Amino acid sequence: MSRAEADRLRQRLNNELQRLTLDECVKCTICEQSCPVAGVTALFSGPKFVGPQAERFRHGASVDLSVDYCSSCGTCTVVCPQGVHVAELNSLARAVLKAERGVPLRDRLITRTTLMGRAMTPVAPVANAVLDNRLARTALEKVVGVHADAPMPTAHPEPLRAWLKRRPAPTRTPTRGPVVFFHGCAGGYFEVEAARCAIEVLEHLGFEVLVPEQGCCGLAEQSNGLFEQATASVRKLVAQLRAPATGVPIVSTAGSCGGMLKHEAHEILGLDDPGLLDVGARTRDISEFLLELHDAGELPLDFARIDLRLPYHQPCQVRSQGIGVPAAELLRLIPGLEVVESDATCCGIAGTYGLKREKYAIAQAVGRPLFELVAATHQGLVACDTETCRWQIAKATGVRTVHPIQFVHQAYGLGRVIAPSAVR
Amino acid sequence: MRRLAADVVVVGGGSTGAGVVRDAAMRGYTAVLVDRSDLAQGTTGRFHGLLHSGGRYVVSDPGSATECARENAVLSRIQAPAIERTGGLFVSVPGDDPGYGDRFLAGAAATGVPAREIPVAEALRREPRLNRGISRAIEVEDASVDGWQLVWGAVNSARAYGAKVLTYHPVTRIDIADGRVRAVHCHDQRRDEEVVIECAFVLNCAGPWAGRITDLAGLPPVPVIPGRGIMIALNHRVVNTVVNRLIYPTDGDILVPVHTVSVIGTTDVKESDPDHLPIPAAEVQQMLDAGERLIPGFRRARAVHAWAGSRPLIRDDRVAADDTRHMSRGMAVVDHLTRDGVAGLLTIGGGKLTTYRLMAEHIVDAMGDQRGERRPCRTADEEIPYAEGSRHYVVTHRLADREADRLDDQIVCECELMSRRMFTDLLHREPLATLDDLRRQLRLGMGPCQGGFCAGRAAGIAVTERVVDAERATGLLRLFLKNRWIGLWPILYGAQVRQTALDHWLYAGTLDIEHLPTPDQEVVR
Numbered sequence: 001m002s003r004a005e006a007d008r009l010r011q012r013l014n015n016e017l018q019r020l021t022l023d024e025c026v027k028c029t030i031c032e033q034s035c036p037v038a039g040v041t042a043l044f045s046g047p048k049f050v051g052p053q054a055e056r057f058r059h060g061a062s063v064d065l066s067v068d069y070c071s072s073c074g075t076c077t078v079v080c081p082q083g084v085h086v087a088e089l090n091s092l093a094r095a096v097l098k099a100e101r102g103v104p105l106r107d108r109l110i111t112r113t114t115l116m117g118r119a120m121t122p123v124a125p126v127a128n129a130v131l132d133n134r135l136a137r138t139a140l141e142k143v144v145g146v147h148a149d150a151p152m153p154t155a156h157p158e159p160l161r162a163w164l165k166r167r168p169a170p171t172r173t174p175t176r177g178p179v180v181f182f183h184g185c186a187g188g189y190f191e192v193e194a195a196r197c198a199i200e201v202l203e204h205l206g207f208e209v210l211v212p213e214q215g216c217c218g219l220a221e222q223s224n225g226l227f228e229q230a231t232a233s234v235r236k237l238v239a240q241l242r243a244p245a246t247g248v249p250i251v252s253t254a255g256s257c258g259g260m261l262k263h264e265a266h267e268i269l270g271l272d273d274p275g276l277l278d279v280g281a282r283t284r285d286i287s288e289f290l291l292e293l294h295d296a297g298e299l300p301l302d303f304a305r306i307d308l309r310l311p312y313h314q315p316c317q318v319r320s321q322g323i324g325v326p327a328a329e330l331l332r333l334i335p336g337l338e339v340v341e342s343d344a345t346c347c348g349i350a351g352t353y354g355l356k357r358e359k360y361a362i363a364q365a366v367g368r369p370l371f372e373l374v375a376a377t378h379q380g381l382v383a384c385d386t387e388t389c390r391w392q393i394a395k396a397t398g399v400r401t402v403h404p405i406q407f408v409h410q411a412y413g414l415g416r417v418i419a420p421s422a423v424r
Numbered sequence: 425m426r427r428l429a430a431d432v433v434v435v436g437g438g439s440t441g442a443g444v445v446r447d448a449a450m451r452g453y454t455a456v457l458v459d460r461s462d463l464a465q466g467t468t469g470r471f472h473g474l475l476h477s478g479g480r481y482v483v484s485d486p487g488s489a490t491e492c493a494r495e496n497a498v499l500s501r502i503q504a505p506a507i508e509r510t511g512g513l514f515v516s517v518p519g520d521d522p523g524y525g526d527r528f529l530a531g532a533a534a535t536g537v538p539a540r541e542i543p544v545a546e547a548l549r550r551e552p553r554l555n556r557g558i559s560r561a562i563e564v565e566d567a568s569v570d571g572w573q574l575v576w577g578a579v580n581s582a583r584a585y586g587a588k589v590l591t592y593h594p595v596t597r598i599d600i601a602d603g604r605v606r607a608v609h610c611h612d613q614r615r616d617e618e619v620v621i622e623c624a625f626v627l628n629c630a631g632p633w634a635g636r637i638t639d640l641a642g643l644p645p646v647p648v649i650p651g652r653g654i655m656i657a658l659n660h661r662v663v664n665t666v667v668n669r670l671i672y673p674t675d676g677d678i679l680v681p682v683h684t685v686s687v688i689g690t691t692d693v694k695e696s697d698p699d700h701l702p703i704p705a706a707e708v709q710q711m712l713d714a715g716e717r718l719i720p721g722f723r724r725a726r727a728v729h730a731w732a733g734s735r736p737l738i739r740d741d742r743v744a745a746d747d748t749r750h751m752s753r754g755m756a757v758v759d760h761l762t763r764d765g766v767a768g769l770l771t772i773g774g775g776k777l778t779t780y781r782l783m784a785e786h787i788v789d790a791m792g793d794q795r796g797e798r799r800p801c802r803t804a805d806e807e808i809p810y811a812e813g814s815r816h817y818v819v820t821h822r823l824a825d826r827e828a829d830r831l832d833d834q835i836v837c838e839c840e841l842m843s844r845r846m847f848t849d850l851l852h853r854e855p856l857a858t859l860d861d862l863r864r865q866l867r868l869g870m871g872p873c874q875g876g877f878c879a880g881r882a883a884g885i886a887v888t889e890r891v892v893d894a895e896r897a898t899g900l901l902r903l904f905l906k907n908r909w910i911g912l913w914p915i916l917y918g919a920q921v922r923q924t925a926l927d928h929w930l931y932a933g934t935l936d937i938e939h940l941p942t943p944d945q946e947v948v949r
């Protein structure tokens with residue numbers, strides 16, 4: 001956080017390929033039409049404005065503080081027909097701004113996801129009760145700036161690593177070789193259930209599942225303009241994921257974090273190190289991985305029937321990976337499961353965006369069409385690939401929201417049946 | 425017919441004329457400036473945007489170098505909002521004679537041009553896209569300047585001192601009787617009316633058109649030779665410092681970051697008619713090659729517009745008549761009393777935008793000499809008031825403005841961040857203006873889309889504001905787009921092709937602009 005850091009970042013902006021892509025903009029406005037934030041608030045001037053347009057005016061001190069209203073959902077880059085790296089330009093501009101002006105304590109806290117998990121797990125019931133307490137949340141909003149109504153994770157009393165140690169060793173001999181499993185911070189501490197299901201599905205399919213000790217990918221830090229910290233985080237994670245084996249697939253249940261490894265750390269943080277590129281090339285979202293098996297005729301389809309109409313929302317940061325909608329396709333292989341795709345651009349949370357006091361209402365407005373679709377179609381359950389989006393949807397709709405792999409797990413008859421919330 | 429009277433009529437509303445009318449008014453003369461079109465529409469609006477440090481002339485033209493260095497400092501003081509203190513670099517690219525740098529430094533010391541050699545690594549740190557192979561870098565005090573802001577500032581100052589400014593008033597005749605200037609006849613094009621201005625003095629500041637003015641006085645031709653130069657603007661600032669080749673002045677050796685674009689210039693070709701300046705394909709290629717030597721990848725960057733301007737050089741017998749680059753950049757005042765026996769007429773040529781104030785001082789001094797009086801020049805001492813205050817221009821300026829008014833105003837020109845209020849304020853002040861006249865003050869349509877999105881909006885708003893009717897709006901829109909195209913044809917390659925195709929679909933396809941109803945006589949001014 002210094003002038004020097006701001007200068008270094010701006011030099012990258014001036015110098016690197018992101019800035020050159022602004023030359024491709026023909027002002028068509030498709031990004032503005034697709035931006036979930038600009039559609040609900042005038043506070044954000046829209047991706048075309050803050051990206052290829054404003055970038056032509058940036059030199060010296062940052063003057064456009066409103067660039068921070070970008071939620072980093074990445075939709076603008078995905079929809080741009082000319083190849084302008086709109087979201088990347090915005091992210092860099094925001095990082096320069098933060099480097100110049102400093103980052104609020106709140107943004108430093110909410111990006112420390114692994115730390116939060118580690119701190120909360122041993123005292124899970126207490127921590128969860130505190131985060132559920134209205135008075136405590138009001139105090140949190142006043143002092144730190146996290147909105148009192150924003151969704152908060154629930155700490156699991158048993159972290160994934162404890163379960164891995166406790167459970168009986170897998171009895172089946174692997175028939176398909178090893179995979180490295182990337183569960184993300186949420187899979188380790190908060191949504192341990194999804195991670196357990198994924199491991200059991202992969203083992204059921206005959207894979208040896210290697211689960212290295214793993215930290216945060218840095219995506220939340222990156223979205224908050226903390227590039228130095230994000231770089232350190234992702235570098236560390238890359239080393240951890242490369243440790244158990246070379247050349248084997250890395251399978252992820254952390255929807256958005258997978259995107260960080262695949263392209264964001266390279267395109268936004270500008271990291272070029274071979275380790276990251278290697279991990280990025282090997283990383284697969286778990287639905288993507290299973291669908292690839294299916295395409296190769298190697299996925300057993302002996303799924304038990306699940307009679308359910310299931311709204312499914314693909315997170316913005318999964319869409320930006322350019323992998324189609326593998327979770328929806330995978331879920332449709334399960335007999336009886338009627339998948340209703342949300343077609344919503346974003347649920348609003350965008351990682352940590354919707355937690356912030358000044359952005360909470362915007363995030364709720366962004367998510368409204370999705371929440372309405374859920375309310376109109378759900379039968380007690382929603383599926384979604386990214387944890388923070390699940391928390392946002394569950395909190396806003398009151399409907400239990402789970403990772404798609406949990407339905408695959410149930411359909412393979414591997415034990416747990418997902419309990420729906422009461423249909424309202 | 426309208427009759428006016430003044431001490432002096434200044435012909436030509438470029439930088440020279442603007443400086444002269446301000447200077448004359450400040451010295452207490454009643455002054456009228458006339459121009460055949462809008463202010464700063466000719467040479468002043470068609471340069472690369474460089475406010476010279478003098479560095480360019482330290483070896484080739486030491487007198488000009490000293491003048492530039494002095495005037496650079498003066499204008500920075502009195503017209504700060506028109507000027508961005510970008511700083512400048514002279515760099516030797518591979519193939520350039522590194523020894524020239526020593527002659528340069530010696531010349532700079534001799535002419536009083538501030539210059540300092542800096543390590544190559546430091547130059548590359550400041551400008552990361554510069555050719556990594558440069559062998560020397562010398563820092564100078566180049567700046568970039570908006571010629572239109574410069575002229576409007578001077579003219580507004582002149583008006584505050586009582587001067588009158590008549591644009592779209594071409595001179596039709598200059599009356600001379602008994603060896604003296606008596607009156608200037610103009611045609612007010614907008615009211616279709618003859619205007620006669622009785623005066624004792626005419627100061628001919630028509631630049632490359634100066635010979636036509638002396639023709640209208642019935643005098644022998646003045647040897648003005650238009651030296652044409654082309655310029656190309658890139659879509660964004662590939663550098664934030666002015667970058668010059670560290671060589672004897674030649675073609676394509678300057679890259680200027682001005683406003684949101686960077687401009688490469690220029691060529692120098694003798695022309696006969698300053699109203700018809702071609703932009704030949706070969707010269708465009710020559711500029712792109714020159715840019716590529718300074719900034720690798722230059723050809724892949726997007727060019728948004730090209731233009732040609734013409735230097736108002738007065739013939740100098742010391743060099744061949746077709747070698748306009750090496751004619752004196754120094755100014756020359758032609759006194760028609762000694763030359764042609766006509767009192768009250770002076771013509772000025774040569775000079776450059778950077779020295780416009782000094783040129784004005786010289787010609788108004790010369791007028792005083794003929795009148796036998798010496799009123800002191802005060803133009804260097806008094807700051808010209810600007811709405812923006814007295815801070816230098818910075819490129820973030822409009823981004824900060826739009827950040828401030830983003831919740832209560834619209835943006836009409838997105839590329840150049842021109843708000844609706846900026847447009848309507850000027851429109852109501854200048855209801856007779858064309859869209860190009862407004863463009864020169866607001867930068868309407870000067871960004872990458874070249875009017876594709878904003879020109880139609882601007883025409884529509886002018887109708888909504890009841891400043892023009894639908895027929896005039898159509899005419900204004902057509903004229904504006906036609907003029908934009910002049911600068912687009914020569915650089916139709918790369919990303920700009922997609923833009924022009926989209927713009928064409930919008931106007932020809934959706935709006936069907938070619939077949940809109942029009943009056944018998946279309947508005948063109």
